[in-house]
Structure formats: structure tokens, C-alpha cells
Amino acid sequence: MNIKQASERTGLPAKTIRYYEEIGLVAPGRGSNGYRVFSASDVHNLAFVGRARMLGFTVEDCRALLLLYQDSARESAEAKKIAEAHLRQIEDRISKLREMADTLGQLVAACAGDQRPECPILGSLAAMEDR
Amino acid sequence: MNIKQASERTGLPAKTIRYYEEIGLVAPGRGSNGYRVFSASDVHNLAFVGRARMLGFTVEDCRALLLLYQDSARESAEAKKIAEAHLRQIEDRISKLREMADTLGQLVAACAGDQRPECPILGSLAAMEDR
DNA sequence: CTTGACCTTCCGGTGACTGGAAGCTTTATC
DNA sequence: GATAAAGCTTCCAGTCACCGGAAGGTCAAG
Numbered sequence: 001m002n003i004k005q006a007s008e009r010t011g012l013p014a015k016t017i018r019y020y021e022e023i024g025l026v027a028p029g030r031g032s033n034g035y036r037v038f039s040a041s042d043v044h045n046l047a048f049v050g051r052a053r054m055l056g057f058t059v060e061d062c063r064a065l066l067l068l069y070q071d072s073a074r075e076s077a078e079a080k081k082i083a084e085a086h087l088r089q090i091e092d093r094i095s096k097l098r099e100m101a102d103t104l105g106q107l108v109a110a111c112a113g114d115q116r117p118e119c120p121i122l123g124s125l126a127a128m129e130d131r
Numbered sequence: 132m133n134i135k136q137a138s139e140r141t142g143l144p145a146k147t148i149r150y151y152e153e154i155g156l157v158a159p160g161r162g163s164n165g166y167r168v169f170s171a172s173d174v175h176n177l178a179f180v181g182r183a184r185m186l187g188f189t190v191e192d193c194r195a196l197l198l199l200y201q202d203s204a205r206e207s208a209e210a211k212k213i214a215e216a217h218l219r220q221i222e223d224r225i226s227k228l229r230e231m232a233d234t235l236g237q238l239v240a241a242c243a244g245d246q247r248p249e250c251p252i253l254g255s256l257a258a259m260e261d262r
Numbered sequence: 263c264t265t266g267a268c269c270t271t272c273c274g275g276t277g278a279c280t281g282g283a284a285g286c287t288t289t290a291t292c
Numbered sequence: 293g294a295t296a297a298a299g300c301t302t303c304c305a306g307t308c309a310c311c312g313g314a315a316g317g318t319c320a321a322g
Binding site (some may be wrong): 003004014018033 | 299301302
């Protein structure tokens with residue numbers, strides 16, 4: 001099948017699929033007209049990567065996971081290690097964002113948000129020594 | 132003062148300060164030798180931006196906030212609007228990350244992580260129809 | 263007078279795409 | 293057979309907020 005169909009079946013934009021080929025994540029064949037030809041397993045691999053990306057794995061993680069997936073002699077410990085590291089990263093990012101949101105929430109709550117110039121948000125940014 | 136001192140007082144890397152000048156966030160003067168010369172208010176503005184960045188504001192938000200800060204005729208509603216929009220974005224990102232982390236946590240918990248190839252993580256990525 | 267710290271600009275890279283231009287091929291319609 | 297629309301190709305540039313490094317100028321100390 002051509003790229004459009006592969007795109008529809010995987011939910012990935014055609015541009016993204018071309019990009020994945022460029023960086024060697026998939027290697028579809030080529031027809032005599034130069035068009036990419038996607039096999040069922042190409043589509044399967046693309047969908048695999050698409051789902052991994054939805055879970056926030058980096059493209060390099062996706063590459064590693066795909067290799068493991070295709071390796072019948074793999075050890076599940078390998079995949080778990082990658083997933084655990086990623087999970088820790090996500091939790092880290094969440095806690096940093098949580099802190100930002102909390103601080104920001106306090107500032108927003110303290111701001112009248114009217115036509116007057118006094119603003120605890122701007123004041124706090126100007127000198128945050130009080131926190 | 133020179134860039135190194137400005138960097139030390141604001142906690143921003145010299146590279147970042149040069150970048151902020153390039154995009155017009157600050158406009159330090161220049162000495163006869165071509166070196167940047169930072170006034171107290173330059174440093175103040177840089178610190179302002181640095182704190183806004185720590186709260187996750189985009190550089191463009193920082194520019195807007197800085198302009199408001201310097202505008203004595205501002206209305207606090209303006210600043211509040213920016214902060215609220217940003218807060219919503221952060222909350223969005225948190226909830227997306229929270230979903231990822233939850234899904235990922237379940238997969239990690241279900242994976243033995245030993246020398247055997249069976250792996251619910253890889254299996255789930257290969258076909259996530261079951262969730 | 264040299265050493266080392268500091269400063270300058272410019273170029274390229276990051277991650278994971280996305281948009282758009284210029285130019286093929288294929289398919290459908292008249 | 294002409295033409296138009298859809299779909300394909302490659303390549304270039306841009307995104308965001310910087311960071312690293314090269315090549316070279318300047319300044320203070322010994």
C-alpha cells in the first residue's frame with residue numbers, strides 16, 4: 001500500500017512516516033515509480049511506534065523497544081528497564097509542573113485582575129524573595 | 132557590569148543572556164571595546180525574565196509580562212489573563228502526563244522483568260486494543 | 263610580555279516533527 | 293487525447309529555547 005493508506009491505518013501523518021523512514025525506524029520498499037510500498041509488517045511496526053510515542057517514549061526509546069520486540073531472544077528485563085526509566089522521567093516532570101502550577105495558582109488567586117495596575121503576579125516576578 | 136557579573140546576579144548563563152538580547156528581551160549598552168554593559172535595571176529585567184521562565188512561561192509570555200511590568204498604566208487583568216492561560220496549559224500537560232504515567236505504571240507492574248522474553252509492555256505496544 | 267580569564271560573533275546542533283515549494287505519476291473526467 | 297485533481301517524491305526552512313565550540317579581540321596580573 002501507499003503512504004496515505006499506511007497513514008490512515010496507523011493514525012500517523014504521512015510526514016511523520018517519512019521522517020521515521022529517514023531516521024531508520026522503518027524501511028518500506030519502493031515501487032518502480034519511486035513510491036514507498038508498505039507491507040503489513042511495516043504498518044504494524046509503525047503502529048507500534050505510534051503507540052509508544054503516545055506513551056511519551058522518545059523516538060530513540062521507540063527504536064530500542066522495536067528492536068526488542070523483534071528479538072525473540074530478548075529478556076523482558078530490558079524492556080522493563082526502559083519503561084521504568086521513562087516512568088521516572090514522567091513523574092519528575094509532573095512534580096516540577098505541579099510545583100509551577102501551585103505557585104502560579106497562588107499568584108493568580110491573589111491578583112484582582114481588574115483595571116488597576118497593582119498585580120501580585122508582576123510584583124512577585126519582579127522580586128520573588130518572599131518565596 | 133560585564134556579562135559574567137550579570138550572569139552571576141541573575142543566575143542565567145551568559146549564553147542565555149546573549150540570546151535574550153538577540154531576540155530583543157533586553158538591550159544592554161556597549162562599551163568602547165564592544166563589551167556589553169549591564170545596568171542595574173538590565174539585571175533586574177533579566178532576573179524578572181528568569182523567574183518567569185522558572186514558572187514555565189514561554190519567552191513570548193515573558194516579553195509580554197515584562198512590557199506590562201514596565202507599563203505604569205497597565206491593568207492587572209492583562210497579566211492575570213496570561214498567567215491563567217499558562218496555568219491551564221500546565222494543568223493540561225500534567226493530566227496528559229498523569230495518564231501516561233498511570234498506563235505505563237500498570238504495564239511496568241505487569242512485567243516480570245526477568246530473562247524471559249514474555250513482556251506485557253512490548254505486547255501492549257504491539258496491540259493496545261485491550262485498553 | 264606573556265598568560266589566562268574574559269569578551270565578541272558566527273555556525274551548527276538539539277527533538278520530533280511540520281509546512282511549503284517544485285516537480286513527478288496516477289486516476290478520473292470530458 | 294487533453295486536462296485537472298489527487299497523490300507521490302525530494303529538499304529546504306522553521307519551530308522552541310537555548311548550548312557547545314571555533315576563531316579571534318581585550319584586559320588585568322605577574
